Amino acid sequence: MAALQGKTAVVTGGSRGFGRGIVESLAAEGMRVVAIARNEDGLAALKREVKGDIATASGDVTDAIFAARVIEREKPDVLVLNAGARGLNRPTRLHSWETFSTQLNVDVKSAFIWTREALMLPLPKGSAIIVGSSGAALRPMFVNASYAAAKSALWAFAQGVAGEAQQSGIRVHCLLPVMAPDSEVGREALKDFSKYTGMAVEKIIEDKGMKPPVTPAIVGKAVVEILTDPVNAEIVGFRITGAGLHPIKQG
DSSP: OOOOTTOEEEEETTTSHHHHHHHHHHHHTTOEEEEEESOHHHHHHHHHHSOSEEEEEEOOTTOHHHHHHHHHHHOOSEEEEOOOOOOOOOOGGGOOHHHHTHHIIIIIHHHHHHHHHHHHTTOOTTOEEEEEOOGGGTSOOGGGHHHHHHHHHHHHHHHHHHHHHHTTTOEEEEEEEOOOTTSHHHHHHHHHHHHHHOOOHHHHHHHTTOOSOOOHHHHHHHHHHHHHOGGGTTOOEEEEETTEEEEOOOO
16 A cells, blocks of 8 residues: 555454554555544544544444444444463473463454455455464463463464455455563563563563563554555565564465
8 A cells, every 4th residue: 555544444353552653653654544443432532532534433343243333333444352361381291272262252242243354345446454473373382372372373364365366456464463571461471471480470471572562652653664665565474573674475
């Protein structure tokens, strides 16, 4: 996309964290941005605090009817699938299937549903679907095997569906950001990893490439770069670190 001004984006999980950073960056580019989340208070704060053309919709991202209605109504030029559930960071031996599958049942299911609806409509030619995964898909930690499994599924899904989407003139990209150690989710994961391994949190941060830390603003800027730089048009996967965007080469 040469320019984003005047186009429409839908961002699931858009009220906080990386999702909010993406909403802010796209709105700053002149897009109309529809943020999707469960938390109505978070959405109200987003609309109040972020400059630009911001709309919101509260709902369950795993509800296919809700997804279909939003896709049909908005016909977005950019669909960012960032929504995700909070799971438990613990060794696999301490999980039940119910706790292990939390993110599979939300993150992966919602990405499938919204992508399916986008392809069924289909979205206009030249549109883009951006699937939010994680660096954990590439470098999992043993206390988050459940999280890594879900994020690996999202990365594989994005690669698999990209060819199908291309037949309709739709781009598919996948974000694989490293963990943000300063975020609530990151702090909790680091604490749990330290608990089960005995490693110091600072050592984990260094070993896992979390310096400098990635931030919502960095992720938002990366999404704009993916969408507007022609060299990124046919690349599916992108690692995102505190240093910025890193295309994943596939042969």
